[in-house]
Amino acid sequence: MTDSKIRIKDIAERAGVSVGTVDRVLHKRPNVSPNAKEKVEKALEEMNYQPNMYASALAYNKTYTFHVIIPQHEQIAYWEEIEEGVKNAQEARRDFHITAEIHHYERFNVNSFKKTTESCLQAKPDGVVIVPADLESTRVFTDQLHAQNIPFVMLDSYMPDLKPLSFFGQDSFASGYFAARMLMLIAAKEKQIVLMKFTKNGYVASKQQDNREVGFRHYMHDHFPDTKIIEFEVPLDGSRSLYNKQMEDLFQAHPDIHHCITLGSKAHIMGDFLLRTNRRDVQIMGYDMVGKNADCLRRGSISFLIAQHAFLQGYSCIDTLFQAIVLKKEVNPINYMPIELLSKENVDFYRRTQL
Template sequence: MKPRITIKEIAKQADVSIGTVDRVLHDRGRVSPETKERVLRIAKEGNYSSNVYARNLKLNKTYHLAVILPEKNSYWVKHRQGVEKAVAEYDFLQVDMHAYSLAVESQTEIEGIIQEVVAAKPDGIVLAPIFLNENSPAVERLKKSQIPVILVDSKIPLPNCLSYIGQDAFQSGRMSGGLLHEGYSENYDLYVITFQMADLYNKTIAARIEGLENYFEEVNNSPQVIKINMEQEAMGYSELIERMLTRKKPVRVFVPNSRSYFLATEMNEVKQELKLRMVGYDLIEENKMYLEDGTINYLIHQQPKQQGFKAIQALHQHLLLNMEVEQQQFLPLDIITKENLMYCEH
């Protein structure tokens, strides 16, 4: 049998005091969540049966989690990778994945998925509530279930929400306004472009646009914000570009989701003529290509893989370690340019 690690060795490997190790192993006193997890991991790897792990091993209890995310596009697949990484790292967890489409009619689909998940009585739920609001039947069902929920990417009022993990959408919109207005020397046209009807019901997108508008309310001689939803207005890209060229002003574009590349593909040839500056979101492969060639100037990196990982980590802390979890875990508003792209974790 592998020799059991000593408390002194655990303390050395975790770079903490013996007293801290003792508090963690006997579940008493105040220790930061990161330190507690590190100590317990080292103890487990070293064959030291801490109270927490011994209890779960004795009970042989597996915690069942449900993860409800949009379909696997280039952005949301990263959340799943983070979830899978966390599940591989933490014990006693079994995860069922559920996906819904990003079409405007997906509201009914989400309702059905949540009804099915709640009926299965999982120990915890990870949810991206993109099209949900506090009055929807699905949210009422979640409230009544009292199942602990981790929200990722988007926030909704939910009493049993254990934690929100993601960015401050409003503040990211304000920051985008600053990036677009930086170095202002002549009047320009400012466009906010969304693509599908479903984007009009997306609360995160709405909060980003609200933040952008809030920034420009504080700017002297601020431009008019021209909002265009391509599907709603039945507008093609050639028509949009012609409209921009006709006005003969520099163009600033804010794309408040991961689809900047839709525009960049069409605007690549006229970016110099338009004096284009574009801000978008997410380090998906399609966006990175246009960031590198200068059609997109800035991408705001939301760290979706971290969102997925931290969501499972939070449920692990709550269910297995009986730890308090931060109610809001805001991720940094990372600004990515072609100059620092190579150093970013994608």
């Protein structure tokens, strides 16, 4: 007998209990004696019963609200693709009455993060997707989520001590290590390279980029210890004229530089400068299939890009909450995204929305 033909009545007859008792066991409701529960579970095992979780969830007709808490951004492709993935996942599960609300906080602003997370807690969502701030601020929030039995998925930066339901993002250390290795395939004979870092108030844009730098420097230390790494810090919210002045000064001070790298998505800022100033002997490597990055890659000022599959990350976070909360399924606790290398030869074949 296949589980599609197994009726509650059949289970009740085999277990020697009422239909109501079987229903309470299947839906994990109270007021079932240990003896009756044991009989029902034995019958289910003998009959190889596998419940149709989709049908059960649809029949339950409950609404679910998931909150997605991410940094504010101004048309940064990585975050835009995250949001697009979230909205796509919501649409894919519309029959289950899923709503995904996106809330933003100002990165590096503890009060903004606190205000956003407090508002989230007051709304009592069924699940949360969170891009962490600093560890302690995030811990205050996640401790309250645990206390209220609200599952949460971490995106972009992994903090295992906070015990999320799941995590989606690249293995940042491995990604930085890989980036260094790819860069040095073409820069192996260089005596110095530039590490361009976008900062705000003295901090890089994310913990993820910090971890990438650890991986990057680990590779360089092990394999190219004599290659000098010149740190080049530029403000995250700088103007084009400021960037131009800083880069002019950089190359005037270091005329023998031929290769640069940034561990974020703004390689195009230098790439565009190199094209406008006709510096054909310099290239930069970076992250993300941003439109401007792709253009510089095709025109030769960017050597490589590492793709992050941001759309897939956003989609998967919502789908994981759906699987765990609505369908009551176990989910993978750690989900590392692929580390893919894009060059001008394959960039046009990369599908950023591929599932």
